[in-house]
Amino acid sequence: MSSELIRQDYLDFLGHIKGRIRQRQYQALRAVNNELVMLYWELGEAIDKKQLEQGWGKSVVENLARDLQGEFPGRNGFSARNLWNMLEFYRTYSHLQKLQPLVAEISWAKNIVIMSRCKDDLEREFYLRATARFGWTKSVLQHQIDNKSYEKYLLNQTNFDNALPEEIKAQAALAVKDHYTFDFLELSEEHSERELEQALIKNLRSFLAELGGAFSFIGNQYRLEVDGREYFIDLLLFHRRLRCLVAIELKIGEFKPEHKGKMEFYLEALDSHERLPEENAPIGIIICRSKSKTIVEYALRNASRPLGVATYTVVPQLPEGYKADLPSPEQIAERLQAWGGECLEDEEDDPAKAGRAGV
Structure with a gap:
């Protein structure tokens, strides 16, 4: 030998x-x-x-x-x-x-x-x-409580129940919040999408912490080529536990139904050209300044690719009437139970x- x-x-x-x-x-x-x-x-x-x-x-x-x-x-x-x-x-x-x-x-x-x-x-x-x-850690836990992660998880709007396999849909729902607080950016209320993206890249560690952990950064303005034409995803991440690419599009205005079509196109391209054989299908997150929950619900109803729509603020506050939209205690218990049994299986x-x- x-x-x-x-x-x-x-x-x-x-x-x-x-x-x-x-x-x-x-x-x-x-x-x-x-x-x-x-x-x-x-x-x-x-x-x-x-x-x-x-x-x-x-x-x-x-x-x-x-x-x-x-x-x-x-x-x-x-x-x-x-x-x-x-x-x-x-x-x-x-x-x-x-x-x-x-x-x-x-x-x-x-x-x-x-x-x-x-x-x-x-x-x-x-x-x-x-x-x-x-x-x-204790400090991360305190940060998650300060940022209302519980409420954000309960209110998230995704189509994961219909678009993802049973074994990962609960973890995916936990990975996407309904609202993100970017108070670490020191941005004024008026800013461009480019300024928002650059500020997130500059404060990458805080950004990934606000997303909730297990995300790794791959690139910004990530280039895709389809039929000889170039397309660019604002942010491309990888989620270690879900083992999938995560495309993020940033919008400084209100969510529009056409945003969903653009994201689905990106996810199709990522699935065809970037996904490795051992990875799960990519998911998308559209982060907007505001949204109508009804319009989002309609837009996601027939979406074929897994995606979620969230809002953001650059100051530590929740949108008006946020708590009034929380589900009932019975619905909350059902959601927690959906992923609760898996808490430590992967860690062991x-x-x-x-x-x-x-x-």
Whole structure:
């Protein structure tokens, strides 16, 4: 056997071993996190029982915190404030059997953010599942809550249910929001499409974070050639989990039905000339300054290619009447359930995510 083949065999073996090590490290981190969250759950439950049975008040809990910190020095987790957090944590989720398995999948610090900042159980479920699935850090989670990602997901307008395979349609719906906030651009209210595009490229990291993660940048004014003629897509991205190209068209005005036809043409060309054999069909996102939901609904009704229509602002605000358009609690629960069962399946098989798993 040649030395080159021996070396390649060794490199393959080394890569396999590294993958196994990362996978075990990630599983160990998850196990430690699970035990820590369950410990805090048990402490919250115990304090709750003592309060009910013996009327424990603030002074008793503060004494308990001092004694625990004396016995376990250096453990900030046993501060009086955190003991109260444990009590609230137990009381918040003790009657929600559906959410109890989810809280153990993310770190204690992220649980506190979700518990304290989310207004209802459905919103908490959304951020619990999304944080576990996408490996959001605490700062990214806070950014997603600040930018109303929950509301934007619920209101998104796409045709994915009809245009995408069953196995990816739920993930695709989560990847496209109804509204994007580009407050990091420092653009005036009056700007051109070219200025908007250039500002997004200049602030690419913030732009990709606002999109929600898992997007990679390929190019802007991406050139396509069809029958000897040139066409240019404003932005071309790749979504790692969906494994597909994502074409984005920017419009500084209101959505028009003809925008859909142009995007479908781009998606046809990408599918024919750019898509690799192992990739899924490309999807399109038309990002406009404003839209009529009824016109969008009509435009997407017979669209053959998967696409969504969203709005944007350059200041941190939602469109007028946004919350009034939210679906009913039953519809929200149904949407969350559609993708909830897959939250960690892909992560367990991907050792590369180990480094992003917060404990």
